[in-house]
Amino acid sequence: MALRFYNTLTQQVEQFAPLSDNIVRMYTCGPTVYNYVHIGNLRTFTFQDILRRWLRAHGYRLDHVMNITDIEDKIIRNAAAERKSIGEYTAVYTQAFLEDAATLRLEKPERLVEATRHIDDMVQAIQKLGERGFTYLSEGSVYYRIASFPGYGKLSHNDFSGIRAGARVDLDEYDKADARDFVLWKAKKDGEPAWATSLGEGRPGWHIECSVMAMKYLGETLDIHTGGVDLTFPHHENEIAQSEALTGKPFVRFWLHAEHLSIDTQKMSKSAGNFYTLRDLLGMGYAPEAVRYLLASVPYRKKLNFTFDGLKAAATSIERLRNYKLRLETGKFSPGVNEKLEQTTLAARKAFDEALDDDLNTAEALAAVFEYVRDTNTAMDAQELLSGNAVSALEFLARFDSVFDVLTPSTRGGGLSDAEVDEQIAERNAAKKAKDFARADRIRNELSAQGIVLEDTKEGVRWKRQ
Ligand code: AMP
Ligand code: ZN
Numbered sequence: 373m374a375l376r377f378y379n380t381l382t383q384q385v386e387q388f389a390p391l392s393d394n395i396v397r398m399y400t401c402g403p404t405v406y407n408y409v410h411i412g413n414l415r416t417f418t419f420q421d422i423l424r425r426w427l428r429a430h431g432y433r434l435d436h437v438m439n440i441t442d443i444e445d446k447i448i449r450n451a452a453a454e455r456k457s458i459g460e461y462t463a464v465y466t467q468a469f470l471e472d473a474a475t476l477r478l479e480k481p482e483r484l485v486e487a488t489r490h491i492d493d494m495v496q497a498i499q500k501l502g503e504r505g506f507t508y509l510s511e512g513s514v515y516y517r518i519a520s521f522p523g524y525g526k527l528s529h530n531d532f533s534g535i536r537a538g539a540r541v542d543l544d545e546y547d548k549a550d551a552r553d554f555v556l557w558k559a560k561k562d563g564e565p566a567w568a569t570s571l572g573e574g575r576p577g578w579h580i581e582c583s584v585m586a587m588k589y590l591g592e593t594l595d596i597h598t599g600g601v602d603l604t605f606p607h608h609e610n611e612i613a614q615s616e617a618l619t620g621k622p623f624v625r626f627w628l629h630a631e632h633l634s635i636d637t638q639k640m641s642k643s644a645g646n647f648y649t650l651r652d653l654l655g656m657g658y659a660p661e662a663v664r665y666l667l668a669s670v671p672y673r674k675k676l677n678f679t680f681d682g683l684k685a686a687a688t689s690i691e692r693l694r695n696y697k698l699r700l701e702t703g704k705f706s707p708g709v710n711e712k713l714e715q716t717t718l719a720a721r722k723a724f725d726e727a728l729d730d731d732l733n734t735a736e737a738l739a740a741v742f743e744y745v746r747d748t749n750t751a752m753d754a755q756e757l758l759s760g761n762a763v764s765a766l767e768f769l770a771r772f773d774s775v776f777d778v779l780t781p782s783t784r785g786g787g788l789s790d791a792e793v794d795e796q797i798a799e800r801n802a803a804k805k806a807k808d809f810a811r812a813d814r815i816r817n818e819l820s821a822q823g824i825v826l827e828d829t830k831e832g833v834r835w836k837r838q
Pocket of ligand 2: 400402607
Protein backbone atom coordinates (compact mmCIF):
# COMPACT_ATOMS: atom_id res chain seq x y z
CA MET A 373 0.00 0.00 0.00
CA ALA A 374 1.17 3.49 -0.78
CA LEU A 375 1.61 6.50 1.46
CA ARG A 376 -1.77 8.05 2.35
CA PHE A 377 -2.88 11.11 4.29
CA TYR A 378 -6.23 12.43 5.41
CA ASN A 379 -6.79 15.68 3.58
CA THR A 380 -8.95 18.22 5.43
CA LEU A 381 -9.82 19.85 2.11
CA THR A 382 -11.41 16.76 0.54
CA GLN A 383 -12.28 15.04 3.85
CA GLN A 384 -10.75 11.87 2.46
CA VAL A 385 -7.70 9.71 2.85
CA GLU A 386 -5.72 10.17 -0.35
CA GLN A 387 -2.59 8.71 -1.83
CA PHE A 388 0.32 11.13 -1.58
CA ALA A 389 3.14 11.97 -3.97
CA PRO A 390 4.74 15.39 -4.52
CA LEU A 391 3.79 17.33 -7.62
CA SER A 392 7.30 17.52 -9.06
CA ASP A 393 11.01 16.70 -8.73
CA ASN A 394 10.64 14.23 -5.86
CA ILE A 395 10.68 17.27 -3.55
CA VAL A 396 7.91 17.78 -1.03
CA ARG A 397 7.10 21.47 -0.72
CA MET A 398 5.62 21.88 2.71
CA TYR A 399 4.57 24.79 4.91
CA THR A 400 3.93 24.81 8.65
CA CYS A 401 2.39 27.60 10.69
CA GLY A 402 5.01 28.20 13.35
CA PRO A 403 4.75 29.69 16.83
CA THR A 404 3.71 33.14 17.87
CA VAL A 405 6.75 34.10 19.90
CA TYR A 406 5.15 35.92 22.84
CA ASN A 407 6.04 33.32 25.45
CA TYR A 408 7.45 29.79 25.83
CA VAL A 409 5.58 27.20 23.77
CA HIS A 410 3.63 24.58 25.75
CA ILE A 411 3.57 20.86 25.14
CA GLY A 412 0.25 21.25 23.27
CA ASN A 413 2.02 23.37 20.66
CA LEU A 414 4.84 20.85 20.73
CA ARG A 415 2.45 18.00 19.97
CA THR A 416 1.64 19.67 16.66
CA PHE A 417 5.33 20.30 15.95
CA THR A 418 6.20 16.70 16.88
CA PHE A 419 3.59 15.45 14.40
CA GLN A 420 5.28 17.57 11.73
CA ASP A 421 8.63 16.08 12.64
CA ILE A 422 7.30 12.53 12.30
CA LEU A 423 5.78 13.54 8.97
CA ARG A 424 9.12 14.95 7.75
CA ARG A 425 11.01 11.85 8.74
CA TRP A 426 8.50 9.49 7.16
CA LEU A 427 8.49 11.45 3.91
CA ARG A 428 12.28 11.14 3.84
CA ALA A 429 12.04 7.41 4.56
CA HIS A 430 10.07 7.30 1.27
CA GLY A 431 13.05 8.83 -0.51
CA TYR A 432 11.58 12.31 -0.90
CA ARG A 433 13.58 15.44 -0.35
CA LEU A 434 12.03 18.23 1.62
CA ASP A 435 11.65 21.92 1.19
CA HIS A 436 9.89 22.81 4.40
CA VAL A 437 9.12 26.37 5.44
CA MET A 438 8.03 27.39 8.93
CA ASN A 439 7.13 30.93 9.85
CA ILE A 440 7.78 32.69 13.11
CA THR A 441 4.96 35.11 13.93
CA ASP A 442 6.94 37.94 15.49
CA ILE A 443 4.40 40.78 15.25
CA GLU A 444 0.98 40.34 16.85
CA ASP A 445 -1.28 41.82 19.56
CA LYS A 446 0.02 39.77 22.49
CA ILE A 447 3.63 40.41 21.51
CA ILE A 448 2.99 44.14 21.35
CA ARG A 449 1.27 44.12 24.74
CA ASN A 450 3.94 42.01 26.48
CA ALA A 451 6.89 43.87 24.95
CA ALA A 452 5.39 47.19 26.08
CA ALA A 453 4.86 45.81 29.61
CA GLU A 454 8.52 44.84 29.75
CA ARG A 455 9.61 48.12 28.11
CA LYS A 456 11.38 46.21 25.35
CA SER A 457 11.36 46.70 21.62
CA ILE A 458 9.43 44.10 19.62
CA GLY A 459 12.70 42.74 18.21
CA GLU A 460 14.34 42.41 21.62
CA TYR A 461 11.28 40.74 23.07
CA THR A 462 10.67 38.21 20.29
CA ALA A 463 14.37 37.26 20.00
CA VAL A 464 14.19 35.71 23.48
CA TYR A 465 11.18 33.50 22.69
CA THR A 466 12.30 32.63 19.17
CA GLN A 467 15.56 31.37 20.67
CA ALA A 468 13.64 29.50 23.41
CA PHE A 469 11.45 27.83 20.79
CA LEU A 470 14.47 26.72 18.78
CA GLU A 471 16.07 25.30 21.92
CA ASP A 472 12.91 23.43 22.92
CA ALA A 473 12.54 22.05 19.40
CA ALA A 474 16.16 20.85 19.42
CA THR A 475 15.73 19.29 22.87
CA LEU A 476 12.73 17.35 21.53
CA ARG A 477 14.83 16.35 18.51
CA LEU A 478 12.55 18.12 16.07
CA GLU A 479 14.40 18.55 12.81
CA LYS A 480 14.86 22.13 11.75
CA PRO A 481 12.75 23.02 8.71
CA GLU A 482 14.83 23.96 5.67
CA ARG A 483 13.72 27.58 6.10
CA LEU A 484 12.58 29.44 9.19
CA VAL A 485 11.15 32.78 8.19
CA GLU A 486 10.07 35.75 10.28
CA ALA A 487 7.01 37.84 9.48
CA THR A 488 8.71 41.17 10.19
CA ARG A 489 11.33 40.44 7.51
CA HIS A 490 8.61 40.17 4.86
CA ILE A 491 6.63 43.38 5.31
CA ASP A 492 7.39 44.59 1.76
CA ASP A 493 6.26 41.28 0.26
CA MET A 494 3.03 41.50 2.24
CA VAL A 495 2.38 45.09 1.18
CA GLN A 496 2.85 44.12 -2.48
CA ALA A 497 0.47 41.19 -2.13
CA ILE A 498 -2.19 43.35 -0.46
CA GLN A 499 -1.85 45.91 -3.23
CA LYS A 500 -2.27 43.24 -5.86
CA LEU A 501 -5.38 41.92 -4.09
CA GLY A 502 -6.70 45.49 -4.16
CA GLU A 503 -6.07 45.81 -7.90
CA ARG A 504 -8.07 42.64 -8.41
CA GLY A 505 -11.02 43.92 -6.43
CA PHE A 506 -10.73 41.70 -3.34
CA THR A 507 -10.18 44.45 -0.76
CA TYR A 508 -11.68 47.63 0.64
CA LEU A 509 -10.45 50.36 2.91
CA SER A 510 -12.09 51.38 6.15
CA GLU A 511 -10.67 53.85 8.67
CA GLY A 512 -7.16 53.38 7.31
CA SER A 513 -7.24 49.56 7.52
CA VAL A 514 -7.47 47.24 4.51
CA TYR A 515 -9.94 44.36 4.62
CA TYR A 516 -10.44 41.26 2.48
CA ARG A 517 -13.99 41.03 1.13
CA ILE A 518 -14.77 37.32 1.50
CA ALA A 519 -17.94 37.56 -0.59
CA SER A 520 -15.67 38.17 -3.58
CA PHE A 521 -14.05 34.74 -3.21
CA PRO A 522 -16.59 32.03 -4.15
CA GLY A 523 -14.58 29.18 -2.58
CA TYR A 524 -14.66 30.68 0.90
CA GLY A 525 -15.50 27.91 3.39
CA LYS A 526 -14.20 25.00 1.33
CA LEU A 527 -11.55 23.98 3.87
CA SER A 528 -13.62 24.25 7.03
CA HIS A 529 -16.67 22.93 5.15
CA ASN A 530 -18.85 25.71 6.39
CA ASP A 531 -21.55 27.28 4.29
CA PHE A 532 -20.98 31.00 4.50
CA SER A 533 -23.39 31.95 1.74
CA GLY A 534 -25.61 33.83 4.21
CA ILE A 535 -22.88 36.11 5.54
CA ARG A 536 -23.57 39.74 6.07
CA ALA A 537 -21.73 41.65 3.41
CA GLY A 538 -19.30 44.16 4.84
CA ALA A 539 -19.27 42.74 8.41
CA ARG A 540 -15.65 43.02 9.28
CA VAL A 541 -13.29 42.28 12.09
CA ASP A 542 -9.92 43.62 13.16
CA LEU A 543 -9.17 40.58 15.28
CA ASP A 544 -7.03 37.84 13.81
CA GLU A 545 -8.95 35.02 15.46
CA TYR A 546 -12.71 35.02 15.65
CA ASP A 547 -15.78 32.93 16.26
CA LYS A 548 -15.99 29.70 14.28
CA ALA A 549 -19.60 30.15 13.24
CA ASP A 550 -19.04 33.65 12.08
CA ALA A 551 -17.33 34.46 8.80
CA ARG A 552 -16.11 38.03 8.57
CA ASP A 553 -14.21 40.19 6.21
CA PHE A 554 -10.78 39.99 7.75
CA VAL A 555 -8.05 42.53 8.14
CA LEU A 556 -5.02 42.48 5.83
CA TRP A 557 -3.42 45.71 6.97
CA LYS A 558 -4.13 47.32 10.34
CA ALA A 559 -3.98 51.12 10.53
CA LYS A 560 -1.52 52.42 13.13
CA LYS A 561 -2.88 52.81 16.65
CA ASP A 562 -1.34 54.95 19.38
CA GLY A 563 1.61 53.30 21.05
CA GLU A 564 1.81 50.45 18.55
CA PRO A 565 4.72 49.75 16.23
CA ALA A 566 4.02 50.57 12.59
CA TRP A 567 5.67 50.50 9.21
CA ALA A 568 5.33 53.44 6.82
CA THR A 569 4.30 51.86 3.51
CA SER A 570 2.31 52.65 0.41
CA LEU A 571 -0.74 51.25 2.23
CA GLY A 572 -0.30 53.90 4.92
CA GLU A 573 1.24 53.59 8.37
CA GLY A 574 0.36 50.33 10.04
CA ARG A 575 1.16 46.66 10.38
CA PRO A 576 0.03 43.44 8.70
CA GLY A 577 -2.80 41.22 9.95
CA TRP A 578 -1.78 37.69 10.88
CA HIS A 579 -3.21 35.74 7.94
CA ILE A 580 -1.36 37.44 5.11
CA GLU A 581 2.13 36.46 6.32
CA CYS A 582 1.58 32.74 5.74
CA SER A 583 0.21 33.13 2.19
CA VAL A 584 3.06 35.44 1.24
CA MET A 585 5.94 33.52 2.79
CA ALA A 586 4.62 30.13 1.66
CA MET A 587 4.35 31.18 -1.98
CA LYS A 588 7.56 33.22 -1.97
CA TYR A 589 9.65 30.17 -1.10
CA LEU A 590 7.58 27.23 -2.33
CA GLY A 591 5.74 28.46 -5.40
CA GLU A 592 2.03 28.95 -6.07
CA THR A 593 0.91 25.40 -5.26
CA LEU A 594 2.28 23.60 -2.19
CA ASP A 595 2.22 19.86 -1.66
CA ILE A 596 1.43 19.95 2.06
CA HIS A 597 0.34 22.56 4.59
CA THR A 598 0.15 21.64 8.27
CA GLY A 599 -1.02 23.12 11.56
CA GLY A 600 -3.17 22.42 14.59
CA VAL A 601 -6.93 21.91 14.05
CA ASP A 602 -7.73 25.28 15.60
CA LEU A 603 -6.05 26.93 12.61
CA THR A 604 -8.45 25.41 10.05
CA PHE A 605 -10.83 28.31 10.53
CA PRO A 606 -10.34 31.18 10.14
CA HIS A 607 -6.57 31.18 9.58
CA HIS A 608 -6.20 28.54 6.85
CA GLU A 609 -9.50 29.42 5.21
CA ASN A 610 -8.17 32.97 4.94
CA GLU A 611 -4.81 31.78 3.62
CA ILE A 612 -6.65 30.01 0.78
CA ALA A 613 -8.78 33.07 0.03
CA GLN A 614 -5.71 35.33 -0.16
CA SER A 615 -3.46 32.97 -2.10
CA GLU A 616 -5.96 31.74 -4.65
CA ALA A 617 -7.23 35.25 -5.27
CA LEU A 618 -3.63 36.23 -6.05
CA THR A 619 -2.75 33.33 -8.36
CA GLY A 620 -5.99 31.75 -9.57
CA LYS A 621 -4.37 28.38 -8.80
CA PRO A 622 -4.97 25.83 -6.03
CA PHE A 623 -2.87 26.95 -3.06
CA VAL A 624 -2.35 23.60 -1.30
CA ARG A 625 -2.87 20.00 -2.39
CA PHE A 626 -2.88 18.33 1.05
CA TRP A 627 -4.01 20.04 4.24
CA LEU A 628 -3.00 18.08 7.37
CA HIS A 629 -4.27 19.12 10.79
CA ALA A 630 -3.18 17.79 14.17
CA GLU A 631 -5.72 17.29 16.96
CA HIS A 632 -5.20 18.98 20.27
CA LEU A 633 -3.38 17.90 23.35
CA SER A 634 -5.76 18.23 26.25
CA ILE A 635 -5.36 18.08 29.99
CA ASP A 636 -8.25 17.02 32.24
CA THR A 637 -10.12 16.79 28.90
CA GLN A 638 -9.73 20.56 28.27
CA LYS A 639 -7.64 21.88 25.37
CA MET A 640 -4.22 22.84 26.71
CA SER A 641 -3.81 26.56 26.13
CA LYS A 642 -1.97 29.59 27.41
CA SER A 643 -5.17 31.52 27.92
CA ALA A 644 -6.80 28.78 30.03
CA GLY A 645 -3.61 28.52 32.11
CA ASN A 646 -3.77 24.69 32.05
CA PHE A 647 -0.42 24.09 30.41
CA TYR A 648 3.04 22.68 30.96
CA THR A 649 6.06 23.81 29.01
CA LEU A 650 8.79 21.38 28.06
CA ARG A 651 11.00 23.21 30.55
CA ASP A 652 8.48 22.52 33.34
CA LEU A 653 8.63 18.77 32.65
CA LEU A 654 12.41 18.66 32.36
CA GLY A 655 12.61 20.56 35.64
CA MET A 656 10.58 17.76 37.24
CA GLY A 657 13.19 15.28 36.06
CA TYR A 658 11.47 13.85 32.97
CA ALA A 659 13.62 13.13 29.97
CA PRO A 660 12.92 14.91 26.65
CA GLU A 661 12.68 11.51 24.93
CA ALA A 662 9.79 10.54 27.22
CA VAL A 663 7.92 13.71 26.24
CA ARG A 664 8.69 13.12 22.56
CA TYR A 665 7.54 9.51 22.77
CA LEU A 666 4.31 10.45 24.53
CA LEU A 667 3.48 13.19 22.00
CA ALA A 668 4.26 10.92 19.04
CA SER A 669 2.60 7.78 20.34
CA VAL A 670 -1.01 8.76 19.65
CA PRO A 671 -1.92 9.20 15.95
CA TYR A 672 -2.01 12.90 15.16
CA ARG A 673 -5.71 13.05 14.29
CA LYS A 674 -6.74 11.63 17.67
CA LYS A 675 -7.06 13.70 20.80
CA LEU A 676 -4.33 13.04 23.35
CA ASN A 677 -5.02 13.68 27.00
CA PHE A 678 -1.85 14.52 28.91
CA THR A 679 -1.26 12.76 32.24
CA PHE A 680 1.84 12.11 34.31
CA ASP A 681 1.01 8.41 34.26
CA GLY A 682 1.13 8.57 30.48
CA LEU A 683 4.49 10.32 30.63
CA LYS A 684 5.86 7.70 33.04
CA ALA A 685 4.54 4.90 30.82
CA ALA A 686 6.38 6.54 27.90
CA ALA A 687 9.62 6.50 29.92
CA THR A 688 9.07 2.82 30.75
CA SER A 689 8.47 1.95 27.08
CA ILE A 690 11.72 3.64 26.10
CA GLU A 691 13.49 1.77 28.88
CA ARG A 692 12.22 -1.55 27.50
CA LEU A 693 13.42 -0.72 24.02
CA ARG A 694 16.84 0.39 25.25
CA ASN A 695 17.27 -2.77 27.31
CA TYR A 696 16.28 -4.81 24.30
CA LYS A 697 18.79 -3.01 22.10
CA LEU A 698 21.52 -3.54 24.70
CA ARG A 699 20.70 -7.22 24.84
CA LEU A 700 21.03 -7.50 21.05
CA GLU A 701 24.30 -5.57 21.07
CA THR A 702 25.98 -7.40 23.93
CA GLY A 703 24.41 -10.89 23.80
CA LYS A 704 26.45 -13.92 22.69
CA PHE A 705 24.61 -15.50 19.78
CA SER A 706 25.52 -18.60 17.84
CA PRO A 707 26.54 -17.87 14.27
CA GLY A 708 24.03 -18.24 11.46
CA VAL A 709 20.52 -17.12 10.61
CA ASN A 710 17.26 -18.59 11.85
CA GLU A 711 15.10 -18.26 8.71
CA LYS A 712 11.82 -18.38 10.58
CA LEU A 713 12.90 -15.46 12.73
CA GLU A 714 14.03 -13.56 9.64
CA GLN A 715 10.45 -13.86 8.39
CA THR A 716 9.23 -12.48 11.72
CA THR A 717 11.56 -9.50 11.27
CA LEU A 718 10.35 -8.88 7.73
CA ALA A 719 6.72 -9.10 8.82
CA ALA A 720 7.31 -6.67 11.69
CA ARG A 721 9.04 -4.21 9.41
CA LYS A 722 6.18 -4.45 6.93
CA ALA A 723 3.59 -3.89 9.64
CA PHE A 724 5.58 -0.88 10.90
CA ASP A 725 5.82 0.65 7.42
CA GLU A 726 2.20 0.00 6.59
CA ALA A 727 1.04 1.61 9.83
CA LEU A 728 2.97 4.81 9.11
CA ASP A 729 1.88 4.80 5.46
CA ASP A 730 -1.69 4.73 6.75
CA ASP A 731 -1.90 8.44 7.62
CA LEU A 732 0.97 8.11 10.14
CA ASN A 733 -0.67 5.61 12.45
CA THR A 734 2.05 5.80 15.09
CA ALA A 735 0.12 3.71 17.63
CA GLU A 736 0.01 0.75 15.28
CA ALA A 737 3.62 1.22 14.27
CA LEU A 738 4.61 1.06 17.95
CA ALA A 739 2.41 -2.00 18.48
CA ALA A 740 4.31 -3.75 15.67
CA VAL A 741 7.62 -2.89 17.34
CA PHE A 742 6.58 -4.13 20.78
CA GLU A 743 5.12 -7.34 19.46
CA TYR A 744 8.40 -7.97 17.69
CA VAL A 745 10.41 -7.18 20.83
CA ARG A 746 8.33 -9.66 22.82
CA ASP A 747 8.71 -12.40 20.20
CA THR A 748 12.43 -11.97 19.75
CA ASN A 749 13.09 -11.68 23.49
CA THR A 750 11.39 -15.06 23.84
CA ALA A 751 13.55 -16.38 21.01
CA MET A 752 16.67 -15.08 22.76
CA ASP A 753 15.60 -16.79 26.01
CA ALA A 754 15.26 -20.03 24.05
CA GLN A 755 18.63 -19.42 22.32
CA GLU A 756 16.88 -19.54 18.95
CA LEU A 757 18.05 -16.13 17.87
CA LEU A 758 21.31 -16.33 15.91
CA SER A 759 23.89 -13.66 15.16
CA GLY A 760 22.41 -12.92 11.71
CA ASN A 761 19.00 -12.35 13.28
CA ALA A 762 20.52 -9.94 15.80
CA VAL A 763 21.86 -7.87 12.90
CA SER A 764 18.45 -7.64 11.22
CA ALA A 765 16.74 -6.91 14.54
CA LEU A 766 19.13 -4.00 15.11
CA GLU A 767 18.46 -2.76 11.58
CA PHE A 768 14.73 -2.78 12.26
CA LEU A 769 15.30 -0.87 15.51
CA ALA A 770 17.38 1.68 13.59
CA ARG A 771 14.49 2.16 11.15
CA PHE A 772 12.11 2.63 14.06
CA ASP A 773 14.49 5.14 15.64
CA SER A 774 14.99 7.10 12.43
CA VAL A 775 11.36 8.15 12.88
CA PHE A 776 10.71 8.04 16.64
CA ASP A 777 14.24 9.03 17.75
CA VAL A 778 14.08 8.05 21.41
CA LEU A 779 16.75 5.38 21.84
CA THR A 780 19.77 7.59 22.43
CA PRO A 781 19.63 9.10 25.91
CA SER A 782 19.74 12.87 26.05
CA THR A 783 22.63 14.63 27.60
CA ARG A 784 20.92 18.00 27.33
CA GLY A 785 17.96 19.28 29.33
CA GLY A 786 16.61 17.16 32.17
CA GLY A 787 20.14 16.16 33.10
CA LEU A 788 20.39 15.22 36.76
CA SER A 789 23.39 16.27 38.81
CA ASP A 790 25.42 13.55 40.57
CA ALA A 791 23.91 14.60 43.89
CA GLU A 792 20.39 14.27 42.47
CA VAL A 793 21.16 10.80 41.17
CA ASP A 794 22.51 9.81 44.62
CA GLU A 795 19.34 11.17 46.18
CA GLN A 796 17.16 9.07 43.85
CA ILE A 797 19.22 5.98 44.61
CA ALA A 798 18.81 6.57 48.35
CA GLU A 799 15.05 6.83 47.81
CA ARG A 800 15.10 3.61 45.84
CA ASN A 801 17.02 1.87 48.63
CA ALA A 802 14.47 3.07 51.15
CA ALA A 803 11.63 1.82 48.96
CA LYS A 804 13.28 -1.59 48.69
CA LYS A 805 13.77 -1.75 52.44
CA ALA A 806 10.07 -1.00 52.85
CA LYS A 807 9.34 -3.76 50.30
CA ASP A 808 7.76 -1.20 47.96
CA PHE A 809 9.30 -2.84 44.91
CA ALA A 810 6.96 -1.12 42.46
CA ARG A 811 8.29 2.25 43.59
CA ALA A 812 11.88 0.99 43.52
CA ASP A 813 11.40 -0.17 39.93
CA ARG A 814 9.78 3.08 38.97
CA ILE A 815 12.75 5.07 40.25
CA ARG A 816 15.12 2.78 38.37
CA ASN A 817 13.10 3.25 35.16
CA GLU A 818 12.94 7.00 35.54
CA LEU A 819 16.69 7.17 36.02
CA SER A 820 17.21 4.92 33.05
CA ALA A 821 15.00 7.12 30.86
CA GLN A 822 17.49 9.89 31.66
CA GLY A 823 20.46 7.79 30.72
CA ILE A 824 21.44 6.74 34.26
CA VAL A 825 22.11 3.01 34.53
CA LEU A 826 22.06 1.33 37.94
CA GLU A 827 23.93 -1.81 38.79
CA ASP A 828 23.16 -3.69 42.00
CA THR A 829 26.38 -5.13 43.41
CA LYS A 830 27.34 -6.76 46.71
CA GLU A 831 28.92 -3.48 47.74
CA GLY A 832 25.72 -1.58 47.03
CA VAL A 833 24.40 0.28 44.00
CA ARG A 834 26.80 1.53 41.36
CA TRP A 835 25.66 3.86 38.61
CA LYS A 836 26.94 5.28 35.37
CA ARG A 837 25.77 7.66 32.65
CA GLN A 838 25.05 5.98 29.35
P1 AMP B 1 0.45 29.43 18.24
O1 AMP B 1 1.80 29.73 18.80
O2 AMP B 1 -0.67 29.74 19.17
O3 AMP B 1 0.25 30.08 16.88
O4 AMP B 1 0.36 27.85 18.02
C1 AMP B 1 1.37 27.09 17.38
C2 AMP B 1 0.80 25.77 16.95
O5 AMP B 1 0.35 24.98 18.07
C3 AMP B 1 -0.43 25.87 16.03
O6 AMP B 1 -0.30 24.92 14.98
C4 AMP B 1 -1.60 25.53 16.94
O7 AMP B 1 -2.68 25.00 16.21
C5 AMP B 1 -0.97 24.48 17.83
N1 AMP B 1 -1.65 24.27 19.13
C6 AMP B 1 -2.09 25.20 20.00
N2 AMP B 1 -2.64 24.61 21.11
C7 AMP B 1 -2.53 23.27 20.93
C8 AMP B 1 -2.89 22.10 21.69
N3 AMP B 1 -3.46 22.19 22.89
N4 AMP B 1 -2.62 20.88 21.17
C9 AMP B 1 -2.01 20.76 19.95
N5 AMP B 1 -1.64 21.81 19.18
C10 AMP B 1 -1.89 23.05 19.65
ZN1 ZN C 1 -0.16 30.34 9.24
